[in-house]
Amino acid sequence: MKRFFCLAASCLLAASVYAEVLVTTPVMGFVTLNVLPGTNFIGFALLPAMELQGVANISPQRTSLFLQGSQIELAENQFNGGTHATHAVEIVTASGSVGFTTEITGTLAEDNEITLASPIPANVQDGATVKIWKLWTLADVFGAPPVSGLTVGPEPALADVIQIPNGSGFDQYFYANGAGSYTQGWRLIGDATTNQAKVPLKLNGGFAIRAGTSKSITIVGQVKPGQTLVNLQPGNNFVANLCPVKFDAADVNPDQVGRNLGNSGLSTDLTPGVHYRQADLVLIWNGTGYDQYYYSSGGLAGQGWRLLGGDNSDRSAVPLPDGAYVIFRRGDATSIQLDLGEF
Structure with a gap:
């Protein structure tokens, strides 16, 4: 189970095209992940921080944004690192692509330009409002060395393993204590020496923890409200549940129900069928395997x-x-489109 608690704090963010400062009230919270022995699928609607909100124009190729406003002065490489992505941009202007996100590949001080890993959809116009989010890394979430309760070890078989989907399988990481063939630090299984502490977690993707024992991991961050556009490719897609349960002030009783199959909106976006072989499937881990669900469009199974x-x-x-x-x-x-709602 995952518990969620909210508290508010205000901050000043970037200027708009009219040099007005956009004032927002970010919602902070925490999740407690109760991890069981075996494979645990993880995802959460918390991010380290929203670092900028402003208005942007779009390049003709739609692979760059130009942030507008006299108070915005970007530095070279401000929102990108070396080997790994460090930030993502989100479209928040109302359109068919509200909630679109993509990783940032470059930051240029000239013209306040941000280059993107994926092109902006065609229905997003100049003057769109965008947010820039910092991405979680392995070290941010779990610590380096881990302070979250994860088990470290000399070899992968003796440690908890973080499994991040790569499109065809998983990249697998663990924290090595340096007492075996791996040097100390976050390591990719099969690479004994390269530091992997800055490997990012995808903004709206899930990952897995293969744990040896039960433990609780608490993560504190900023809630990403509103809609999130998630791209699905043919085959298996790991999707984070972006609507956690909110608890009351005593942190005891849920005062808002999270998403289920019926209220998730998935029946609108996924392909239905009179037989499961025709329909997209939603697979939910039950501890030993998957319960598989589909939306029936009629026939002997009825609709639903x-x-x-x-x-x-x-x-x-x-x-x-x-x-x-x-x-x-x-x-x-x-x-x-997954809708977390507003807080």
């Missing part, structure tokens, strides 16, 4: 969410897990 291998009972109330889940996409690449 159904469990593969189950009866024709309505499964709309099945909650999406606190961490992450898998969407198996049968058709072409598409996008879904």
Whole structure:
């Protein structure tokens, strides 16, 4: 289970095209991840910080943004690092692509230009409002050395392992204590010496922890409100649950229900079918395997969410897990919009 608590603090952010300072009230919170022995799918709607909000124009190639406003003066490489991405940009102007995010590949002081890993969708126009978010790294989330309760060890078999999807499988990391063949620090399995502390976690993607023992990990960060556009590729896609449960002031009772199959909006975005072989699947880890659900468009199963291998009972109330889940996409690449809501 994952617990979520909110508190507010105000800050001043970047200027708009009219040199007005945009004032926002970021919502801070924490999640407690109760990790069990075995594989745990993790995802959370917290980020380290929103570092800038402002208005931007778009290059003709749609692979760059030019931030506007007399108070904005970007520094070279301000929002990008070396080997790994450090920040992502989000479109927050109302459009069919609100919630679109992509990693930043370069920051140029001249013209306050930001270059992007993916092109901005065609329906986003000049004058769009954008946010720039810092990305989590392995060291940010778990510590270096870990202070979060993760088990460290001389070899991967004796340590907890962080598994990050790479499109065809997982890149697997652990914290080596230096007592074996791996030097001390965050290491990629198969690479005994390269420091992996700055490996980022994708903004809206899930990951997994393969743990040897039970433990609780608490993470503090800033809530990303509103909609998030998630791109799905054919095959398996790991998706973070961006709508955690909010708890009351005593941190005891949930005062807002999180997402389930019925209220998630997935039935609108995913491909339905009269048989599961025609439909996209939502796979939810049950501790030993996956419960697989699909949206039936009719036929013998009737219309609604159904469990593969189950009866024709309505499964709309099945909650999406606190961490992450898998969407198996049968058709072409598409996008879904996940709505965290406002706080």
